[in-house]
Amino acid sequence: MTRTFLHSFDPASATPITGATVALDVVDIEDAGIREVLQTPGAAYGAWSVLDALLSPTGAGTPFIFREPLGQAREVKVALSGLFGRFVARAYLERYFNLSIFAHLGSQTIDLDRRQKVKIKRLSGGDLPDWIACASDLTSLTIAEAKGCHDLSGPAKALARAWAQAGRIDVTANGRKVTVKRIAIATRWGTASTGPVETHLSVKDPLDEGEPIEPQEKDALFIGMLRLHIANLIRPLGHVKLADALCRLTQQPLARRLHEDLYLARAALDAARVGEMDKAATFDGLVGGIVTRAGPLANADITPADQKTLARLNLRPVFVGVERDFIRAAIDAEPQAAGARLVQSIRPDDFARPDRAGGWIVPLGQERHIIGGT
Numbered sequence: 001m002t003r004t005f006l007h008s009f010d011p012a013s014a015t016p017i018t019g020a021t022v023a024l025d026v027v028d029i030e031d032a033g034i035r036e037v038l039q040t041p042g043a044a045y046g047a048w049s050v051l052d053a054l055l056s057p058t059g060a061g062t063p064f065i066f067r068e069p070l071g072q073a074r075e076v077k078v079a080l081s082g083l084f085g086r087f088v089a090r091a092y093l094e095r096y097f098n099l100s101i102f103a104h105l106g107s108q109t110i111d112l113d114r115r116q117k118v119k120i121k122r123l124s125g126g127d128l129p130d131w132i133a134c135a136s137d138l139t140s141l142t143i144a145e146a147k148g149c150h151d152l153s154g155p156a157k158a159l160a161r162a163w164a165q166a167g168r169i170d171v172t173a174n175g176r177k178v179t180v181k182r183i184a185i186a187t188r189w190g191t192a193s194t195g196p197v198e199t200h201l202s203v204k205d206p207l208d209e210g211e212p213i214e215p216q217e218k219d220a221l222f223i224g225m226l227r228l229h230i231a232n233l234i235r236p237l238g239h240v241k242l243a244d245a246l247c248r249l250t251q252q253p254l255a256r257r258l259h260e261d262l263y264l265a266r267a268a269l270d271a272a273r274v275g276e277m278d279k280a281a282t283f284d285g286l287v288g289g290i291v292t293r294a295g296p297l298a299n300a301d302i303t304p305a306d307q308k309t310l311a312r313l314n315l316r317p318v319f320v321g322v323e324r325d326f327i328r329a330a331i332d333a334e335p336q337a338a339g340a341r342l343v344q345s346i347r348p349d350d351f352a353r354p355d356r357a358g359g360w361i362v363p364l365g366q367e368r369h370i371i372g373g374t
Contacts, residue, residue: 128169
């Protein structure tokens with residue numbers, strides 16, 4: 001079900017939207033929320049799964065308006081506003097900018113490839129932006145920050161804070177600054193019962209020109225992002241050894257030890273538990289796990305009957321996973337193979353939803369899509 005936001009874009013000439021509003025599907029926002037809570041460090045819980053129930057029941061194509069404020073206490077409003085702001089911003093970036101690979105940032109310098117000296121460089125103090133991201137064809141390098149707010153005056157102040165945060169890092173290759181887009185997104189919520197009525201989605205998006213980099217540096221940059229994207233997604237789903245192995249590949253400066261780490265990563269992938277989509281899959285299984293409203297399930301042995309029970313109890317079970325062949329291409333640092341897998345991943349399906357980065361979200365408890373582990 002689609003909902004609309006009042007939309008503003010700076011610079012106006014570069015807007016990807018025609019008209020004064022932008023439409024996002026609530027399912028796409030919830031899917032972005034699933035990936036976001038899994039990939040963000042900390043407890044992974046099911047905040048994504050309540051979004052539709054919080055909206056004013058005005059139907060498809062109507063404005064995105066909450067029934068009630070997001071809590072009464074200020075700290076609750078701030079926490080939920082920020083969280084849902086990330087969900088909406090990620091869905092917006094996925095749909096309108098075709099971004100699909102998201103590497104989350106912490107407080108330290110992040111190596112994308114230590115051997116090629118490709119890394120994220122902190123420029124100033126304060127919180128870092130939410131993501132560095134790119135498109136599924138390993139282009140459109142983007143630094144993005146999302147904010148949510150309830151400001152009566154509109155999203156301008158939140159957008160300014162987001163823009164300042166988006167400027168706190170550079171991407172560098174052998175000390176040279178890489179060309180990036182910097183995107184700040186602020187969502188000012190609207191509420192049917194009280195407060196502002198209209199929801200605004202405001203975006204600032206200029207290009208930040210850098211220096212040319214060598215082809216091998218570009219490949220290393222995007223493969224590093226891809227490895228971190230996969231590692232962050234599968235770690236809370238029980239694949240800690242494989243996630244650690246993927247991260248080590250970005251951090252290893254020595255060629256001899258890199259070969260050892262590649263061997264360990266391939267072995268971890270071969271040992272990983274794989275799920276299959278019944279009657280549907282044409283690829284070599286999914287590495288992932290089951291997520292419900294309560295977060296990821298620690299028990300990997302969830303039978304088809306268990307899955308139906310979880311669905312009947314309205315726990316919204318889904319299987320979140322990444323194609324095994326795609327992970328293998330990321331381990332082997334093969335941009336062309338990874339790109340080919342991405343193109344093959346986009347195929348129509350009645351239930352399973354691809355993310356253009358080798359990942360799938362599969363609703364469980366329905367007849368066609370029962371996931372079994374091997």
